[in-house]
Amino acid sequence: MTSYSLTVINESELMQGSPTFAVVAELPEARTASALSTAWLTQVIHPGNRYTFxxxxxxxxxxxASGTxxxxxxxxxxxxPADPASSAQCAATFDYMSGDFLLKPATQTPAPNNDQLWIEDSSAIPRPSVQPSSVGITLNGQPACVADAGPNLEHIFTLHPTYYIVAGSFKQSQMVDVATLTQTQELEYDDGVASLTVVLTDANTWNVAHGTLADPARPLRQ
Known part of the structure; x- marks a missing residue:
C-alpha cells in the first residue's frame, strides 16, 4: 500500500496567534448539498516550524448520533472497515434497533468497482426531525466526508479525493464547505507523486513542490 506525505512549512508572520493547518480530502459528493467535508488532518504549526502529515x-x-x-x-x-474492491466490505447498512444505532455489513451488496462505497439507511432510522444521525466515510481512520442519514436513504461515496490545505482556526473533524473557505491551496498527487511540500510564505501565499526536503528559501512551483 502506498504511503503519502505532506510536509507543511509555516513562514508566515501575518497570521495572528497559532494557526491550525487543516488538510481536507474532498470527495465529489461534498461538492453538492448532500454532504460535507471535514478538516481531515489538523496541526498547529508555529511560524518558522514544519510538520509532516x-x-x-x-x-x-x-x-x-448527530446530524451534519x-x-x-x-x-x-x-x-x-471498508474496501471498494471487496464484495464483503464495499457496502454497509445503517440501522436502528432497541433504541440505538447500528452500522453493519450489508447483506446484499452492489458489485465492487474499486471506486465507490455504499451505505444504505434502513427504514428504522428515525427522521432527522425526531433524532438526527449521520454517516460518513473515513480515510486512514479519520472522517473525510459525512452526510445526514434518514429512513430508506442510500449514500454513494466516490473515492477520488481532491486534497486541499488551509490555515486558520480549525478543529479536528470540523465540518467544512471547501467552496466557502478562503486562501485554500489544492494539492495535486499526480501519478507517481506520493510526497509534497507546501510553504505558507511570509506574503501569506502558498508554494508547493514535489518531495519532502524542499528548501523554503528556494523558489517553489506555484
Missing part, C-alpha cells in the same frame, strides 16, 4: 489510502465507514452542521465537529460513535 503521513497517511495511507485506507477507507472505512462511520456513523454519528457546518463548522461543528463530527464525532463518530461507531465504525467499520
Amino acid at each position: 503521513t497517511w495511507e489510502i485506507d477507507w472505512g465507514f462511520a456513523w454519528s 452542521v457546518k463548522d461543528y465537529e463530527w464525532v463518530a460513535n461507531g465504525a467499520l
